[in-house]
Amino acid sequence: METLKMYLITVFVLLGTGLTVNSEIHSLTYIYTGFSKPVGLPGIHEFTAMGQLDGRMIDYYDSDDQKKVPKQDWMKERLPADYWDKGTQSRQSKQQWFNVNINILKNRMNQTDHDRHVLQWMHGCEGETRPDGTLKFVRGVDMYNYDGRDFLSFDDAHSVWVAAADIAVQTKRKWDEVQVLKEYTKGYLENECIDWLSKFMLYGKKQLEAACMYDRK
Template sequence: MFIIAVLLLLSTGLTVNSEIHSLRYIYTAFSKPVGLEGLHEFTAMGLLDNRMIDYFDSDNQTKVPKQDWMKERLPDDYWEKGTQSRKSKQQWFKVNIEILMKRMEQNDTNNHVLQWMHGCEGETQPNDTLKFKSGMDKYSYDGDDFLSFDDANSVWVAPITAAVLTKTKWDGVQVLKEYTKGYLENECMDWLNKFKEYGEQQLREASAPQVFLFAKKTKIETNIMLTCLATGFYPKDITMNIKRNGRVLTEADGLVSSGVRPNDDDTHQIRKSVEILRNDPSTYTCQIIHKATGVDVENVWDRKIPDVPSDGPPALAVVAAVIVVLLIVAGVVGVVVFLKFRNNVRSSVSHVPISINAAPLIVSSVPVTSTDNKGSDKSLSGSDSGGSDSGVSLGNASGPRETTSTPLLVENTDSVEEVLNVLIYCHY
């Protein structure tokens, strides 16, 4: 099921209770409408410690806050500039997907996806500030890695032949490498520190799990499926055990687990199930330990079995919520895998936002603006300010800059100037 891909992506993050915090931006664009509810031709989102903080899609055309503190602490023009920036990126992605399709000698029969992820991780210091730990700047095409930035060595890495052309050109532009490295290690960290401060109280709030233990019929009349569900908890670190007469059941007993999944309210859920005999007289319990909230409970199965084979109201409600958020937050992730599989058979596409970084995979042509050094900045610039799309500033900038011009996207990748101008599509 393609939603699993989203879980794999999100599961790589660390909880906010750890000493590592992260800020990431993910952009995903399809070559044509996907035709699946909840999925859009273009989607962009910001994630702070894997919690979505802002969102934009091609159907609603507005960048919006997804956390109360984002709305309260950032001015209206932040969201206005962010909206314009993401509209520009939407155009950039559309043009560059077409360029990549030509480079790959593909037609428009199948759907293709271009993705970009960039961001940084910081480690908490004694003064409660964050120190740069690592950065990422990656692109993917049809679910496969296309290009990434090696921050330690300041070079672009091309895992496939089709990306070598772009790698060669970008490696030859020193200012591009310097900017990318500078963004990851400095500007991204500035915003990560700021956002962490803004959302500190909310990010530290813990939420206790609700626990359900229920059974449903299976296709085998003599068997039933016993399920333990915990939902609504935060942070995501949790222990769940299903026990038979006090013994913890394992995969060897047929136990299956969903793993920890995100809900649509920034909390999480997990479920484990095991198929047992209907007339099994054993005592079955569900144990939940959530250290962050001090929860340590063990519920006993009441042996009730519904007449209709369903997951029951609690499960249905949670699953519906999870599906909604997964399709919105990382719907692109599952689709990429699903569509890519279909491509191999007859269709195409993959759905895991893998990357996209400070420079477009191909190019965009936008005039390089500069001013004198009188307290101003030289900038190859444009995009949201701050946590939206910060402008690319190479001079004495006091903060992110925004451009109001609409970039002209072109296919010609031979111009070094175009490679530089690609920076306008940088972050957020």
């Protein structure tokens, strides 16, 4: 139960990290959470993934339904069926990746199957609105958390992985050696993520404007 408490605290921390809605800065963030075994509590799944635009959920996936679904009407209306089909396949692959890597971390730390462990991954970007309406990249986030503690993050400015704990040094060294991974991560944060953020802002423009007006009251 102690690990579960840390998980719940960590989720709240992640959800509140740099996801502020205002007229100039916008964000697109994806948060993945995987447990080493089922939790057995309502509403908490062995694996979940969610997308957020300016802190509001836009899509969702969990290990029980195993289907990526829209959480905003405009997402459902503007994105074709194959977007959701491909998204579902991607989430299913990530669910398997989480299962494999939780076991790797458990073995590395000599942990048993008796306790429940949790791995989280958050990645996304923030963009600033220019006068012409386009977005300028501000910062990217790609970070991992294990059992409620920071584990590994990507330094976008220097294109290196940063170990937040001694146990993460082995992973850092391994990932730093994969040049294509670093290039992909940097490219995704600075370009692809910003492109999707721009599209989603356009698709959900009316709702975002209404949310901004509400937040200013």
